[in-house]
Amino acid sequence: MKKLGDPNTAAIIRKLFICLFFIILIGAGIGIFLLRDPVLIVTDNSFNALYGILRSRLKAVETSIILFRPVKPVLIGDNASPEMVAFAVEEVKGSPYCILFPYRYNEGAERYAAQHPQVSVFILGERNQASKSEGAVFVETDVKRDLYRAGLCAGSIAGSMGKEILFFQNETLSEEQREMFQAGLREQGIEEAPIYLSVSQEYSDNQNVACVVMNGQASQFLDQNLETPIILFSWIDPGLTATSVKVVFDDSPWALVTRVVQMIIPGKNPEKSISSEITILGRRISDKGILRHLKNVRHNIPNI
DSSP states (O other): OOOTTSHHHHHHHHHHHHHHHHHHHHHHHHHHHHHSOOEEEEEEHHHHHHHOHHHHHHHHHHHHHHHTSOEEEEEEOTTOOHHHHHHHHHTSSSOOSEEEEEGGGHHHHHHHHHHOTTSEEEEEOOSSOOOOOSSSEEEEEOHHHHHHHHHHHHHHHHTTSOOEEEEEESSOOOHHHHHHHHHHHHHTTOOSOOEEEETTOOOSOGGGEEEEEESSOOHHHHHHOSSSOEEEEOOSOGGGSOTTEEEEEEOSHHHHHHHHHGGGSTTSOSSOEEOOEEEEOGGGOOOHHHHHHHHHHHHOOOOO
16 A cells, blocks of 8 residues: 555645646636626627528637637527617626627617616627717728728739729729729739729629629629639628638628727727728638738738
């Protein structure tokens, strides 16, 4: 029988104490995490159908780890009234750390903010929305910076082939927005202006197109062109897109939540624009030089 003074017994005891210490540490960390006030994201079935339910769940886990506090979706009816939106959020147990509302529920957000002034309420303005709100912080998508980065991506993909770049617009871009996109192209050595089209328009000279940018669903072009590289502005799950889609700009609530929550930190400016999260579909890009440049654009947000 081994005595307590035996070196092997002492080593075993030390290991047991170390394991116990880490178990207690992990347990304490989990306890603190669960006790922290949650971040709530208002969502609905229409969004989940586009973004993907599994993708939303994985993003909730990822964001919770990054922020070290629970991040929970609040599911409401697609046509819920402002009263019902505010009520659905109030039904969530515990006091929320902050709440993110999509722009389409801005009235419900303002109603909730008026009734709960102690809670930080954010309205995500998405693209081209008016930046006025009562009692809530309006956070808009940095459209100009997104378009500049899209120009950098399109210019890299198009290269020096001398072919055309198309931009299908769901909403007409302003002159300033077009200039930002073209500034990104010029940075890549492309001086020719792109061709701007509405998403419903057809384009006959498809063989002379090097790259396409879409901020809407240009179905007619997609049906006729399976190989032309596409840069897409969308909340859709990139894995469900056509193989011609190489880059996706995403300004959905799940893409912005981490940066929005960080605005609450003392000393931060609580009202600003946030650029989209960029997904590079690397397996669909054979040119390693282009892939490296696209990743560089994703990781480096320029000051413009």
